[in-house]
Amino acid sequence: MTGRSRAERRLGWLLCAPAVLAMLLVTGYPILNAFWLSLHRFDLRFPEQSQFVGLANYASVLGSEVWWRALSNTLIITLGSVGLELVLGFALALLMFKATMGRRTIRTVILIPYAMITVVAALAWKFAFDPTTGFVNALLNLDQAWLSERWSAFFVIIFSEIWKTTPFMALLLLAGLTLIPQDLLKAARVDGATARQRFVKITLPLMKPTILVALLFRTLDAFRIFDTVYIQTRGAADTETVSIVGYNVLIARLNLGLGSAVSVLIFLGVLLIALLFIKGFSAPLTRSGGQ
Amino acid sequence: MAKFFYLHGLFLPLAVLVMAACDQQQQSGQPVLNWYVFDERSGAFRDAARHCSEEANGRYRIEFTPLPSDADQQREQLVRRLAARDPAIDIIGMDVIWTAEFAQAGWILPWPETTAANATQGMLPAAVTSATYHDRLWALPFTSNAQLLWYRKDLIENPPVTWDEMIERAESFARPGALQVQGERYEGLTVFFVSLLASAGGSVLASDGNSVSLERQATHKTLSLLRRIATSPAADPGLAVSREDQNRLAFETGNPIFMVNYSFVWPSARQNAPDIAKNMAWARWPSVIAGQPSRVTIGGINLAVGAYSRHPQMAFEAVTCLTAADNQKLAARKGGLPPTLRALYSTPAVRQRFPMADTLLETLLDAVQRPQTPVYNDISLAISHTLHPLADIDPETDGLRLRRAVQRALRSEGLF
Numbered sequence: 001m002t003g004r005s006r007a008e009r010r011l012g013w014l015l016c017a018p019a020v021l022a023m024l025l026v027t028g029y030p031i032l033n034a035f036w037l038s039l040h041r042f043d044l045r046f047p048e049q050s051q052f053v054g055l056a057n058y059a060s061v062l063g064s065e066v067w068w069r070a071l072s073n074t075l076i077i078t079l080g081s082v083g084l085e086l087v088l089g090f091a092l093a094l095l096m097f098k099a100t101m102g103r104r105t106i107r108t109v110i111l112i113p114y115a116m117i118t119v120v121a122a123l124a125w126k127f128a129f130d131p132t133t134g135f136v137n138a139l140l141n142l143d144q145a146w147l148s149e150r151w152s153a154f155f156v157i158i159f160s161e162i163w164k165t166t167p168f169m170a171l172l173l174l175a176g177l178t179l180i181p182q183d184l185l186k187a188a189r190v191d192g193a194t195a196r197q198r199f200v201k202i203t204l205p206l207m208k209p210t211i212l213v214a215l216l217f218r219t220l221d222a223f224r225i226f227d228t229v230y231i232q233t234r235g236a237a238d239t240e241t242v243s244i245v246g247y248n249v250l251i252a253r254l255n256l257g258l259g260s261a262v263s264v265l266i267f268l269g270v271l272l273i274a275l276l277f278i279k280g281f282s283a284p285l286t287r288s289g290g291q
Numbered sequence: 292m293a294k295f296f297y298l299h300g301l302f303l304p305l306a307v308l309v310m311a312a313c314d315q316q317q318q319s320g321q322p323v324l325n326w327y328v329f330d331e332r333s334g335a336f337r338d339a340a341r342h343c344s345e346e347a348n349g350r351y352r353i354e355f356t357p358l359p360s361d362a363d364q365q366r367e368q369l370v371r372r373l374a375a376r377d378p379a380i381d382i383i384g385m386d387v388i389w390t391a392e393f394a395q396a397g398w399i400l401p402w403p404e405t406t407a408a409n410a411t412q413g414m415l416p417a418a419v420t421s422a423t424y425h426d427r428l429w430a431l432p433f434t435s436n437a438q439l440l441w442y443r444k445d446l447i448e449n450p451p452v453t454w455d456e457m458i459e460r461a462e463s464f465a466r467p468g469a470l471q472v473q474g475e476r477y478e479g480l481t482v483f484f485v486s487l488l489a490s491a492g493g494s495v496l497a498s499d500g501n502s503v504s505l506e507r508q509a510t511h512k513t514l515s516l517l518r519r520i521a522t523s524p525a526a527d528p529g530l531a532v533s534r535e536d537q538n539r540l541a542f543e544t545g546n547p548i549f550m551v552n553y554s555f556v557w558p559s560a561r562q563n564a565p566d567i568a569k570n571m572a573w574a575r576w577p578s579v580i581a582g583q584p585s586r587v588t589i590g591g592i593n594l595a596v597g598a599y600s601r602h603p604q605m606a607f608e609a610v611t612c613l614t615a616a617d618n619q620k621l622a623a624r625k626g627g628l629p630p631t632l633r634a635l636y637s638t639p640a641v642r643q644r645f646p647m648a649d650t651l652l653e654t655l656l657d658a659v660q661r662p663q664t665p666v667y668n669d670i671s672l673a674i675s676h677t678l679h680p681l682a683d684i685d686p687e688t689d690g691l692r693l694r695r696a697v698q699r700a701l702r703s704e705g706l707f
Contacts, residue, residue, distance in 0.1 A: 043703050044374050045396040045665050066676075066706040148532040236476050237532070245706055251367055253669050254374070255703050262706075 031267065038260035045254055057261035066245060067262070071269075074241040076154060077229075078222040081161040085218060086211070088162065089169030096170065097177045114167035122231035125160040150238045157239065160228050165221070169214050176210025177203075216277040220270055242266050322351045322602050324609050328384025328592065329365055330357035335626035336384075343612035351605045353382070353613070362386055362478065366668070373398040373597065380597035381606045382613070385430055387421035387591050387660075388667050391500075394424045395665035399595040400603055402428040410611060417658040418631040422593040424663060430593035431614040432631035434622055437587045437654045438486065439573045439647060441542065441550045441557075450574035451549070454487075454516055457577050461525035461549055471538040471550035472520060474530035476679035481661065481671040482588045483551075484678060488513045489586035489659035490579035495670065495697060496662045503697050507690070514678075514686035514693075516579065521681035531680040543567055551576060553590070554647060555627055573647045575654055589658035591631065629655070669700035669707075676707040 038057050042050040061067050092110055099106050113121065128134045129146040137144060146152045180203060188198050204211075226243035229235060235244040246266060250259030326340055340353040347353075358365040366389060372380060373393070385393060393399045402410065407428040411419045418432035440457075442450055446464070451457035461470040473479035485495065493509025496502065520526060525548075527533055527541065539556045541547050543564040550556070560568040576585040594614055596606040612618070619630040623641045629651055635641050636652045645651060662670050673696035678684060699705035 041703070044370075045392055060704050061706060064706045145529065145532065148529065248672075249706060251371065252363065253672070253703070254370060255669075258703070258706070 034260040034263050034267075037256050038264050040257045042257040043255050050257075053257070057258050058265070060258060061261050061265060066240070067242070067265075069238065070240045070242045070245045073154075073239055074223060074225065074243075077158055077161065077225055077241060078219060080154070080158040081165070081222050082215060082218045084158075084162050085166045085169045086215065088166045089173050089214070092166065092170035093173035093177055096174050110170060111167045113164050114171075116164065118164060118227045119231055121164045122160055122228040125156060125163070126232045129156050147233050148237055153233050153237045153239045157225075157228055157232055160232070161222065161225065164228075165218060169218055172214040172217070173207070173210060176207045176214075179210070180206050212277060212281055216274065219273055219277070223269060223273060224266065242269070321349055322605060324351050324353045324381040324600075324602060324606055325356050325379050326353050326382040326384070326594075326609075326613070327356050327358055327369065327380055328382075328594075329362070330360055331622075331626055331628075333626040335622045335624075335628070338621055338625070339613050339618040342618065343609055346612055347605075347609070351602065351609065353609050358384075370396075370398070373599070376599045377597075378599045378601050381600040381602060382610055383430075383595045383597055384433070384592045385595050387418075387589060387593060388671070390422055390429055390593065390595075391424045391663045392665040392667060393595065394427075394429045398598050399429055400598050400600075400607075402430070403607065406607075406611075410614075413634055414631045415633055415655050415658075417589045417655055417660070418591060418593075421589055421591070421660055421663075422595075430595035431610050432591065433594050433614045433619065434591045434628035435631045435655055436553055436590035436629055437651065437658050438482075438551050438553055438576060439650055439654060440576050441552055441571060441573050443548050443567075443570050444572040445570040446548055450572070451577050453581050454520070454577045454579055457549055458519060458523055458525065462523055464548055465524070466546055466548070467524065468527040468541060468546050469525040469548045470520065470523065471527060471533070471541055471547045471552070472530070473534055473538065473551075474521065474527075474679075474681050475532045475534050476675050477534065478671055478675070479534055480675040480679060480681075482590075484513065484517070484674055485659065485661050486576065486586065486588045487516060487579055489588075490576070490583070491516075492580065492583070494659075494662075495674070496664060496701075500662065500664045501701070503694055503701065505690070505694050505697065510690050510693070511686050512579065514684050514689055517678065517681050518684040518686060521684070526682075530682070542571075554629065554645060554651060557647065558627060558644075573650055575650055584657055586657050586659040587654050588661055589655065591629070664701070666700055666703055669703060670697055672707045673697050673700040 039052060039054060040050050041053045041056070096103070096107050096110065126147065129136050131137055131143065131145050136142075136146070144152060146156050184202055184206075185198055188202055193201065224243055225241050226247065229239055229241050229244055230247070233239045235241070235248070242262070243266065246259055246262040249255050249262055253259070326336075328336060331337075337355045340355040344352045358368055366386070369380070369383060370392075373396070383393070383399065385399070394401070404427070410431055411422075411428065414432050415435060418435050419428070422428055422430040422432050440450060447460065451460055458470065473483050488494065488505075488509060491509040491512045493506045493513065494504045497504040521530055527547075529537065533541075535552055535555075538547075538550050538552050539559055542550045542552075542556065543560055545564070545567050557568070557571070557573075560571055576587045578585045594610045596603055596610060600606050614631075616632055616635060619632055619635055620638065620640055622628045623630050623635065624644050627644060629645065630636070630641060633652070636645075636648045642648045661667065664670065674693065677689065677693045677696045696705075696707065700707070
């Protein structure tokens with residue numbers, strides 16, 4: 001390492017320092033505090049009865065069927081929505097990329113759902129799927145109480161999520177598409193590659209870093225899903241997610257110890273997902289990694 | 292900088308509220324008492340607040356501040372703010388099940404002992420009990436409520452006396468949905484269970500409120516009955532998601548024969564389905580054990596004074612005014628909320644709104660409390676999560692599961 005690059009590096013750190021410091025202040029303290037709380041029996045209703053219980057709260061959460069059900073529900077929603085969003089997002093990204101006419105209009109229209117507040121979107125779809133007030137049953141000629149049964153409720157939740165966040169996926173993928181050198185595609189075309197071959201052999205491999213980053217972001221988001229489920233089912237019909245469980249324990253039952261244990265476990269889940277992507281699929285989180 | 296924004300995001304809404312409250316006071320120079328209570332739509336509560344503000348002769352003004360419509364969300368908003376010692380909460384419209392929790396946490400002030408006996412004079416004993424915790428009064432009962440049995444008198448001559456009889460008679464009509472009860476996984480399911488259990492002679496907690504009772508025989512009988520109701524051909528196909536309001540709507544279609552529900556179904560049916568309403572009759576909830584009157588869960592609102600209020604003395608005075616006979620009569624007449632003062636059940640104004648006043652009063656005099664414990668919310672969740680869906684109850688194993696769940700809830704352990 002030369003003196004210059006060392007100086008560069010130091011400058012880099014210096015430039016990052018304020019942001020890192022702010023992040024530590026804002027996120028580090030609450031995380032440590034949550035971990036500390038999770039080792040105690042601490043109920044906001046009986047603040048004087050707090051005591052250190054070690055890992056008992058974790059044992060209590062991990063030994064509960066509620067937690068594992070919620071985790072499997074969360075994974076169902078995560079995989080269901082992220083998988084479909086990738087396919088749809090890719091299609092939309094290609095559309096935005098290829099559009100020669102009305103490019104701006106198309107982009108704006110596609111982005112509208114993403115600009116909406118999740119709670120509003122969730123409520124709108126809840127009303128849409130409602131048997132008495134909604135248009136979905138009328139449209140499909142069904143008589144289905146969507147949100148009262150588990151799988152149909154999952155369908156509505158996943159549908160709302162997809163509707164809401166596909167534009168985000170499309171936007172990230174569009175950014176990736178614009179980075180592909182057009183010469184490569186032209187050369188392949190001259191060599192007689194079909195459209196499908198060009199997509200599979202050139203576009204996809206070059207897009208891999210972008211796809212992985214997009215998937216990582218969306219998976220982390222989807223794993224923490226709260227508002228859509230809270231608005232649409234409140235976790236009834238066996239659609240509780242880990243965040244809903246955390247909310248119930250922390251906010252409704254004011255059990256800070258147990259609730260913090262749930263929060264820390266969700267945090268570990270998020271960490272695991274990130275590690276899996278970065279180490280397992282070597283998702284590039286720095287520019288140099290993807291080249 | 293980031294920290295500054297973070298703090299801002301947290302306290303800004305609160306600060307705005309507090310500042311708004313201060314502002315009001317500075318403008319008018321008189322203290323404002325904020326009365327947080329569920330969003331009563333008829334305007335009866337707003338009128339009561341106005342009457343009592345007038346009665347105070349300018350010493351204070353009561354501001355009616357509506358909370359969300361759903362009881363869970365009301366409680367969540369209140370406890371979040373009370374836990375943060377919000378001084379803007381002066382008077383709280385407490386659901387009867389919050390008394391122990393709010394008192395134990397120190398979020399409400401106990402009623403001054405010197406005036407407690409006087410303030411509850413002539414009130415229904417069960418309503419006073421619902422506002423009492425550890426032998427002290429923490430709030431004044433304002434409105435009350437309990438379920439009755441509603442049936443179709445054109446199809447049924449005499450109301451059934453026991454649940455078994457009612458199920459049999461409902462089944463004889465060979466209509467799915469002939470019998471309407473609350474089966475969704477929510478507070479209403481706990482209410483239904485507690486009423487049946489009390490009618491079977493059992494209770495959820497022992498009298499000290501710190502240990503599980505769930506006496507074996509009564510619990511077994513209750514669970515068997517719940518299973519029988521849910522698996523009966525007369526049960527509603529949507530039982531697992533039916534709440535009071537779904538029951539009401541179903542009854543107005545003319546299909547059901549029996550329904551257990553609150554008195555709000557009466558004015559509603561008269562408005563929406565006059566043909567059904569003219570054949571609608573009421574009776575006391577059926578017994579579980581023949582010859583023993585049923586015991587139904589008491590509901591309603593008690594008014595308490597927030598522990599962090601800037602004007603506690605004025606707030607006590609305001610609560611005394613708000614719960615006085617005139618305002619209770621108003622809440623009954625205009626809002627359809629049954630009073631807690633016994634004498635009002637024989638006044639023409641109330642009887643006109645509640646033709647079922649006598650049956651309701653009898654029911655309320657025999658009413659049962661939901662477990663009076665600071666961890667009631669946990670216990671209710673434990674009960675409704677263990678018993679839902681009712682059709683899958685196994686009286687043998689679920690008795691034990693229920694006992695374990697309630698035990699865990701009492702120790703604030705475990706998830707549900």
